[in-house]
Amino acid sequence: MGTVRFATIGTSGICERFLEALAEAEGADYVAAYSRDLDRARAFGERYGARLFFDDLSELASSDEVDAVYVSSPNGLHADQALAMIAGGKHVLVEKSLAANEREARRVFDAAREKGVVAMEAMRNLHVPTFAAIERVTASELGAVRLATLRFSKVTSRMARLRAGERLNIFDPALAGGALMDIGVYCVEPAVALFGRPKTVRALAVTAPVPGCAADDPCSTIDLAGEALLGYGDKIVSLSYGKMCDDVIPSQVEGEEGTLLWDQTSCPVNPRVHDHEDKGLIFRMEEASTRPVPAEVPANDMVCEIDDFTAAVRGEAAALEAAARFERVTVDSLAVMDEIRRQVGVRFPADLAE
Known part of the structure; x- marks a missing residue:
């Protein structure tokens, strides 16, 4: 994989900062925005150069123009939204905290392994x-x-x-x-x-x-x-x-x-x-x-987590090894x-x- 095409879920301030970092990251492109309100998704996404807009999670998950999804909704929605994206074959970078509890986090990581995609928590520090x-x-x-x-x-x-x-x-x-x-x-x-x-x-x-x-x-x-x-x-x-x-x-x-x-x-x-x-x-x-x-x-500093995530998505061995370690840290x-x-x-x- 060359350039990793990103979509976002959420329109909060942390999502804005993520997109500012994404613009600085190599090998990453912002293509799509999701919100429960389509007009809000369009207004938010257009500011950062997105060309696709969704108010339906299943449509986003099935889009063949998206490789990875950054999930920045409230914590309680993270696991279900990540699982929906993984089911559609999308890699997921999930804002901290990745899930509401350990059990939910294990479900996300297990699903990602089964689907052959990368799941990682956006724990920037x-x-x-x-x-x-x-x-x-x-x-x-x-x-x-x-x-x-x-x-x-x-x-x-x-x-x-x-x-x-x-x-x-x-x-x-x-x-x-x-x-x-x-x-x-x-x-x-x-x-x-x-x-x-x-x-x-x-x-x-x-x-x-x-x-x-x-x-x-x-x-x-x-x-x-x-x-x-x-x-x-x-x-x-x-x-x-x-x-x-x-x-x-x-x-x-x-x-x-x-x-x-x-x-x-x-x-x-x-x-x-x-x-x-x-x-x-x-x-x-x-x-x-x-x-x-x-x-x-x-x-x-969000550039650093994006670089690590996209390297794992591209299948780089060292990045995949690091992602496995980050998974253990998240779960524990x-x-x-x-x-x-x-x-x-x-x-x-x-x-x-x-």
């Missing part, structure tokens, strides 16, 4: 060169890792609307919303990519009732912020995330020989290492000196998030269907 540098340094320069902390919280203007009683997609369990699925996933997935699936999970969250839910609705609570501890036996990883406040503390991996720090967990930048020096008995940490870890990130991360939600009392309709 795992695909940037900075994360490759973080992995390399963690494996080779820090010694035995004992503690790690990954953090990402930012204030959303939608909190005011939620407090005013408005039911919003991003805070709707029916659509697999909430702070963990929208923000916390940026912490969970790097942790799992670095250290694997944990042995134990301990979680707490700030939760709220969902406006408009019936008293007996089992999916009537949503998380706004949370923290979790992942236990590995020889190390502990702390996760902190939320949509109610801004977190300005770097993420870090602490090893016996050094500590790796970086900023902006959702788009890791400025990695640097503080090498341990044995100074004997001290009563306070001296001002830490660090050495930089070289890594460059494109202005629109959703298992962690399922357990976090179970402990804090957030349930989705997909959980009840099991």
Whole structure:
């Protein structure tokens, strides 16, 4: 395959940023837009050069002018829409979180394998060169890792609307919303990519009732912020995330020989290492000196995930091997998030269907 012809499902801001990145990617072309409203699909798609417009998923899935579909609808729709595209022989790049839970994710990946197409989660912070540098340094320069902390919280203007009683997609369990699925996933997935699936999970969250839910609705609570501890036996990883406040503390991996720090967990930048020096008995940490870890990130970091995905679609061996690894990270991360939600009392309709 030469140029990979893309369609999009969704018209959100993240889809717009994806299309801006797609325009910079080599070997990719934007050809089609889907929305439940055909006029909206046309208005959105034409802005970015699409020539085909759909309001019927089955017609998009059967189009012989589309090779791959980027799914950027609400989380709760991801799995069914991805499965529909896969059934039509389309490769799928699914915005995070790929599915509402681990079971749904396994269905998507199993279907893709059976159909012979690529399915990948658009988890952008795992695909940037900075994360490759973080992995390399963690494996080779820090010694035995004992503690790690990954953090990402930012204030959303939608909190005011939620407090005013408005039911919003991003805070709707029916659509697999909430702070963990929208923000916390940026912490969970790097942790799992670095250290694997944990042995134990301990979680707490700030939760709220969902406006408009019936008293007996089992999916009537949503998380706004949370923290979790992942236990590995020889190390502990702390996760902190939320949509109610801004977190300005770097993420870090602490090893016996050094500590790796970086900023902006959702788009890791400025990695640097503080090498341990044995100074004997001290009563306070001296001002830490660090050495930089070289890594460059494109202005629109979504280019990196697009490049990895299209390389896999073209059948490049290294890219297919990486896609298989990303699949394991996605599935294991959703298992962690399922357990976090179970402990804090957030349930989705997909959980009840099991």
